[in-house]
Each structure stands twice: as structure tokens, then as C-alpha cells.
Amino acid sequence: MNLIFKNATIIDATSPFHKQAVDITVENGIITKIGANLAADGFKVIELDNLHISKGWFDASVNFGEPGYEDRETIANGLATAAKSGFTDVAVQPTGNPIAEKQADIAFLKSKSAHTATQIHPIGALTKGSEGKDIAEFFDMKNAGAVAFGDYQKSLSDANLLKIALQYMQDFDGLVIAYSQDDKIKGKGVVHEGEVSTRLGLKGIPALAEELQIARNLYLLEYTGGKLHIPTISTAKSVALIREAKQKGLNVTCSVAVHNLLLTDDVLSDFDSRYKVAPPLRTEEHRKALLEGVLDGTIDVVTSDHNPLDVEIKKLEFDLAKDGTIGLESAFGVLNTLLPLEVVVEKLTAARNIFGVANQDITEGAPASFTLFNPDGEWVFEKKDILSKSKNSAFLGQQLKGRAYGVYNNGKLVLNN
CATH class of the missing domain: 3.20.20.140 (Metal-dependent hydrolases)
Known part of the structure; x- marks a missing residue:
């Protein structure tokens, strides 16, 4: 599956694109291009509100x-x-x-x-x-x-x-x-x-x-x-x-x-x-x-x-x-x-x-392995937000800031929605 992540702000202090909003194309699990306003033809478009991406x-x-x-x-x-x-x-x-x-x-x-x-x-x-x-x-x-x-x-x-x-x-x-x-x-x-x-x-x-x-x-x-x-x-x-x-x-x-x-x-x-x-x-x-x-x-x-x-x-x-x-x-x-x-x-x-686990940089030619998230927005953690089989959370009722959207890794996209 070939994907294009649109308007994603990269958070990676080692990357030349750090804090920049860019498009990222992924083909067969490999990052093929990073840049602004990339063509989306032939790609499944992933566009999420205030999308941020990190390692x-x-x-x-x-x-x-x-x-x-x-x-x-x-x-x-x-x-x-x-x-x-x-x-x-x-x-x-x-x-x-x-x-x-x-x-x-x-x-x-x-x-x-x-x-x-x-x-x-x-x-x-x-x-x-x-x-x-x-x-x-x-x-x-x-x-x-x-x-x-x-x-x-x-x-x-x-x-x-x-x-x-x-x-x-x-x-x-x-x-x-x-x-x-x-x-x-x-x-x-x-x-x-x-x-x-x-x-x-x-x-x-x-x-x-x-x-x-x-x-x-x-x-x-x-x-x-x-x-x-x-x-x-x-x-x-x-x-x-x-x-x-x-x-x-x-x-x-x-x-x-x-x-x-x-x-x-x-x-x-x-x-x-x-x-x-x-x-x-x-x-x-x-x-x-x-x-x-x-x-x-x-x-x-x-x-x-x-x-x-x-x-x-x-x-x-x-x-x-x-x-x-x-x-x-x-x-x-x-x-x-x-x-x-x-x-x-x-x-x-x-x-x-x-x-001793290899770092996967967010760079062209590298395997795509990153986390997708929105760092903004306050919300209260409730029982409905628990995905685990067990429910023993010390964080119920806590006000949190930002949410993870999911990950792309090992050639697979998983989103929390």
C-alpha cells in the first residue's frame, strides 16, 4: 500500500525537516519523498487534523x-x-x-x-x-x-x-x-x-x-x-x-x-x-x-x-x-x-x-517507522478510552493534552479511530 501523509509537522531534532510541515510519501514501506505539496496521484491520502510525526x-x-x-x-x-x-x-x-x-x-x-x-x-x-x-x-x-x-x-x-x-x-x-x-x-x-x-x-x-x-x-x-x-x-x-x-x-x-x-x-x-x-x-x-x-x-x-x-x-x-x-x-x-x-x-x-534497537530516521530512502499524533487539545481520560483488556488505570479522570493517532511501521498503518 502506497501512502502520502499530507501536511505533517516533523518533530525530530536530527532531521533537516524538524518542525516543518511537509508531505511524506511511502511506497512499499520505504519513505520515497519528503517535501511541500507533493502530488497525491496513486497514493492513499492520510490527512489528519494538526498531524505531527516523529520517530x-x-x-x-x-x-x-x-x-x-x-x-x-x-x-x-x-x-x-x-x-x-x-x-x-x-x-x-x-x-x-x-x-x-x-x-x-x-x-x-x-x-x-x-x-x-x-x-x-x-x-x-x-x-x-x-x-x-x-x-x-x-x-x-x-x-x-x-x-x-x-x-x-x-x-x-x-x-x-x-x-x-x-x-x-x-x-x-x-x-x-x-x-x-x-x-x-x-x-x-x-x-x-x-x-x-x-x-x-x-x-x-x-x-x-x-x-x-x-x-x-x-x-x-x-x-x-x-x-x-x-x-x-x-x-x-x-x-x-x-x-x-x-x-x-x-x-x-x-x-x-x-x-x-x-x-x-x-x-x-x-x-x-x-x-x-x-x-x-x-x-x-x-x-x-x-x-x-x-x-x-x-x-x-x-x-x-x-x-x-x-x-x-x-x-x-x-x-x-x-x-x-x-x-x-x-x-x-x-x-x-x-x-x-x-x-x-x-x-x-x-x-x-x-x-540496541536501530533508529529509523525520517529521511528519504529509509524504512518508514513513525508515530502520528496531535500535540494539541485537552481532554479527560475516561474508561471508554481504555483499549487494554484490563481496566486498572491510575489516570481515570485526569485531564490530558494531545492524542496519539497511531503508527506506521513494518509496512502497516494502525490508527486509533
């Missing part, structure tokens, strides 16, 4: 349920949701059943997106069964297409295992993902430790639980070398520690979840389990430090940390509910209320460099 967005942390938890989300619907939300690429966490810890598990996930607009980039488990006891089969998974290795929302208490993983992966330029939370200090905590937890009578998770583990992991990285990614940080001190490590030249990157940039623990007053996430929502002081870390480049990536959960494990008493929120559908609209548009696009595309 395809990449979400660095997504859960889909399948295999094993299809009641939460199937891969097919998850990929359709991601595409309609503007994501051409998603890094999928090893949270299925079985956990993705072998070559065949990675190959299964890769095969599921062979013919879809949104591509899966599997994260392999760091330890067998994500139990933190024995390292998994890194090299075989890497050969099958795994882009990194980590145990989702599980911190590795055995420092020696993390040391070995960092050393071993240098042989094939592997990336270690180290979720950082000292479980002994966390204890039975369910929310941020502070004024709100005290007032509500809920057990608190000190910021120290995250910061102490990050400090340990950074010391290990300094000792071993290698590449370390610290996902979904949530405290001011975490930002400071990673900033200092980068200044020392350590090869460390990090991400923050959209909900930690928008919300604070003040929303917990009604004990609504939609707001129970890991790491927990923290105070305004921490939220502002995270935003500052995004703006100054300390925080490399913003992720939805999309985690569909069914009502049986989510709509429970706060202490018993499972951590997690969906976020693909609302990610752009939230970030566009908090950050300048160019920063939003940068943080939604930067994971490619971290995970």
Missing part, C-alpha cells in the same frame, strides 16, 4: 500477560493497544507463565510481532524463574532476540549474582536491568513512608529502600564495568545518585514511570487500589526532583510501565491488591501536560539507544 515511540517496560495470563491481556490486543497509543516498539517484561528465561521463550515472543505494526523486544529473566537464586541463560536468549535481562519489580538481594551478571554480559555487550528496592527495609510497606502513610494507617516504604539498593548496584557497576539500566526510579536521592554516577563515567541509564511524574501519595486518601504501584507514589518533593532529572538528562527514558491486572487481584483491600497500572493509552497525553513536546518525544524514543 516511532519505544516503551521500555510493558507487560502483556500472555503466555499464561491471557485473562489480563493477550499479546494481540496488547500490541494493538500499543500501536493505537503511538508505540512502534515495546520492551516486554518476563512476567508470563512460563517466565521468559530460555531461548524458546524469547523466540515465542518475537514471533508474535513478526507481522504487526508494533514490534516486541523481549526482556529475558535475569535469574531462573525470577527467583533471585541462579542466573538464567543469557547468551542463548540474546541470540534469540532478548534486548536486556532483568527480573520485573524484583530486586536481587544477592550482590554476588549481580556482580557475576555484569561481568558475564560484557562478553556479548549485554544489558543488565536492576530493579532497586531493599526488601528488608521495605518490609510489609505498601505506600511511601511519610505523612500520608501515617495519617492513613498504612505501612510505609522508606525512600531509603530504593536509594540504598541503587547505591549498592552503582558500586558493583563501578567495580565490574558493563552496562546497567535502573528502571522506574522514584526518589530525589535516586536521581542524585545516578547523576553522580554518570558524572563519574559509569555506563548507567535509568527510567521513570509516567505515574510517578504525575501523581503523588496525596491521591491515596480514598484507599483506591488503582494507585497502588511499585515503586510507590511519593511526595511532591520527589515528583519535582524526577521532573528535573528528566529535563537535565539524568533520567534517560520515560516508560508507561504498563501492567494490566484483572479485578480479582487488583480491586481488593489496599494491602492485598497487586501493584501496577496500565498506561500505554494515556502516556503521551500525560507527558504532554508536564513537559515540552520535544522532550516528550525524546524520552519516548531514547530507549532504542539503550536497548
Whole structure:
């Protein structure tokens, strides 16, 4: 299918067409021409209100349920949701059943997106069964297409295992993902430790639980070398520690979840389990430090940390509910209320460099892989806007700005309409 995208403003700081409104022709999946007032003969015309186009967005942390938890989300619907939300690429966490810890598990996930607009980039488990006891089969998974290795929302208490993983992966330029939370200090905590937890009578998770583990992991990285990614940080001190490590030249990157940039623990007053996430929502002081870390480049990536959960494990008493929120559908609209548009696009595309996934420039002769969106217009996120099979969104009722139209990638156009 040959397409022409009419009057599209390109948002790409590396492109000579940055911030220019142009027409883009795509033939057999290749960008053939970029310019003003191009002839549309022989092309299907794509003309959308206030159309903007950027490199395809990449979400660095997504859960889909399948295999094993299809009641939460199937891969097919998850990929359709991601595409309609503007994501051409998603890094999928090893949270299925079985956990993705072998070559065949990675190959299964890769095969599921062979013919879809949104591509899966599997994260392999760091330890067998994500139990933190024995390292998994890194090299075989890497050969099958795994882009990194980590145990989702599980911190590795055995420092020696993390040391070995960092050393071993240098042989094939592997990336270690180290979720950082000292479980002994966390204890039975369910929310941020502070004024709100005290007032509500809920057990608190000190910021120290995250910061102490990050400090340990950074010391290990300094000792071993290698590449370390610290996902979904949530405290001011975490930002400071990673900033200092980068200044020392350590090869460390990090991400923050959209909900930690928008919300604070003040929303917990009604004990609504939609707001129970890991790491927990923290105070305004921490939220502002995270935003500052995004703006100054300390925080490399913003992720939805999309985690569909069914009502049986989510709509429970706060202490018993499972951590997690969906976020693909609302990610752009939230970030566009908090950050300048160019920063939003940068943080939604930067994971490619971290995970070793090729960048597709918006230039003539290149494969067409881009996100279509409108950065303007305010709206309220409602249940009808949820595309995921599960409905556990922490963003219901939030006023957002801008919408994703969809994506063009892998020779396929998917629009959210």
C-alpha cells in the first residue's frame, strides 16, 4: 500500500525537516519523498487534523500477560493497544507463565510481532524463574532476540549474582536491568513512608529502600564495568545518585514511570487500589526532583510501565491488591501536560539507544517507522478510552493534552479511530 501523509509537522531534532510541515510519501514501506505539496496521484491520502510525526515511540517496560495470563491481556490486543497509543516498539517484561528465561521463550515472543505494526523486544529473566537464586541463560536468549535481562519489580538481594551478571554480559555487550528496592527495609510497606502513610494507617516504604539498593548496584557497576539500566526510579536521592554516577563515567541509564511524574501519595486518601504501584507514589518533593532529572538528562527514558491486572487481584483491600497500572493509552497525553513536546518525544524514543534497537530516521530512502499524533487539545481520560483488556488505570479522570493517532511501521498503518 502506497501512502502520502499530507501536511505533517516533523518533530525530530536530527532531521533537516524538524518542525516543518511537509508531505511524506511511502511506497512499499520505504519513505520515497519528503517535501511541500507533493502530488497525491496513486497514493492513499492520510490527512489528519494538526498531524505531527516523529520517530516511532519505544516503551521500555510493558507487560502483556500472555503466555499464561491471557485473562489480563493477550499479546494481540496488547500490541494493538500499543500501536493505537503511538508505540512502534515495546520492551516486554518476563512476567508470563512460563517466565521468559530460555531461548524458546524469547523466540515465542518475537514471533508474535513478526507481522504487526508494533514490534516486541523481549526482556529475558535475569535469574531462573525470577527467583533471585541462579542466573538464567543469557547468551542463548540474546541470540534469540532478548534486548536486556532483568527480573520485573524484583530486586536481587544477592550482590554476588549481580556482580557475576555484569561481568558475564560484557562478553556479548549485554544489558543488565536492576530493579532497586531493599526488601528488608521495605518490609510489609505498601505506600511511601511519610505523612500520608501515617495519617492513613498504612505501612510505609522508606525512600531509603530504593536509594540504598541503587547505591549498592552503582558500586558493583563501578567495580565490574558493563552496562546497567535502573528502571522506574522514584526518589530525589535516586536521581542524585545516578547523576553522580554518570558524572563519574559509569555506563548507567535509568527510567521513570509516567505515574510517578504525575501523581503523588496525596491521591491515596480514598484507599483506591488503582494507585497502588511499585515503586510507590511519593511526595511532591520527589515528583519535582524526577521532573528535573528528566529535563537535565539524568533520567534517560520515560516508560508507561504498563501492567494490566484483572479485578480479582487488583480491586481488593489496599494491602492485598497487586501493584501496577496500565498506561500505554494515556502516556503521551500525560507527558504532554508536564513537559515540552520535544522532550516528550525524546524520552519516548531514547530507549532504542539503550536497548540496541536501530533508529529509523525520517529521511528519504529509509524504512518508514513513525508515530502520528496531535500535540494539541485537552481532554479527560475516561474508561471508554481504555483499549487494554484490563481496566486498572491510575489516570481515570485526569485531564490530558494531545492524542496519539497511531503508527506506521513494518509496512502497516494502525490508527486509533
